[in-house]
Amino acid sequence: MGKKQRDCVTCGAPVGYLDRQYCCRCWRRLNEQAAKAVLSASA
Numbered sequence: 001m002g003k004k005q006r007d008c009v010t011c012g013a014p015v016g017y018l019d020r021q022y023c024c025r026c027w028r029r030l031n032e033q034a035a036k037a038v039l040s041a042s043a
């Protein structure tokens with residue numbers, strides 16, 4: 001029984017981190033969106 005690799009919940013790509021639900025691309029994209037949301041909210 002090998003450890004099952006988690007898939008990105010957004011695009012289905014394999015995620016290299018067990019504690020993440022998104023792949024590197026989606027995770028970065030979400031971070032950028034969150035940053036923009038924070039900036040727009042504070043402005």
Ligand SMILES: [Zn+2]
Nearest residue numbers: 008011023026
């Ligand atoms: Zn993804």
